Amino acid sequence: MSGVLLEAGGLVKTWQARGRQVAALKDVSLAVAPGETLGLVGRSGCGKSTLARVLTRLTPPQAGSIRFRGKDWLSLAGAGLRAERRHMQMVFQDPLAAFNPRSTVAGALADPLRLHRLVPRERRAARIGELLERVGLPAGYAARSILNLSGGQRQRVAIARALACEPSLVVLDEAVSALDVAVRSMILDLLVDLQRERGLAYIFVSHDLAAVKAVSHRIAVMEAGEIVETGPAETVVRNPQSQAAKDLVAAVPRLVREGP
Structure with missing residues (x-):
């Protein structure tokens, strides 16, 4: 995990709400190394999802810089942006909303292969089928409608769609929070396995400190639009320094009693 894959500095984002400006991000800086998982944790409304959308260029910041794979990520446009975008993918909380509900699984997975010209039509x-099998679904699921899948199955397809682009970094925004405990555990195990196989980096966004600790190398704690603490996952959980981190740990008391 040497070097820097993604580096953001001084990110600022404000929203207009009921006639006043709300600061969603206040001078936020972070870095992610190749093959690393950075857990981004905080209470609802702290700015986690806004940061995820800014990093993936789904939402523009008012100020700040982002470098990704050595390039000025915010200055890319047109063909240059399209070529680079496949290297950073995002998996959302609601997998159904992320797909065309009329699509089949095959159609959803074929789109990135076609748009980025990654695989010839005949292949x-x-x-x-390979992508489905890698995320634990039979190749025969390709013919199924997205609507006819369970939530866990849809999330596996969403991960498969991200993998289709052969990314360096996947941003997961509350990607397991809507799943039941058993399915959540399977998805977390899958993410760890994929990281080991492919050297993927993740930004894992969640309000669930237990899930974040399970998959993260480092944790960044957000509060009111700012990162108030960053450190190795075990250190942040066992010895939180900020009040925001202390509150999150206190909400899941079993974390502090777990062994190494």
């Missing part, structure tokens, strides 16, 4: 069906 796409085989590649879709």
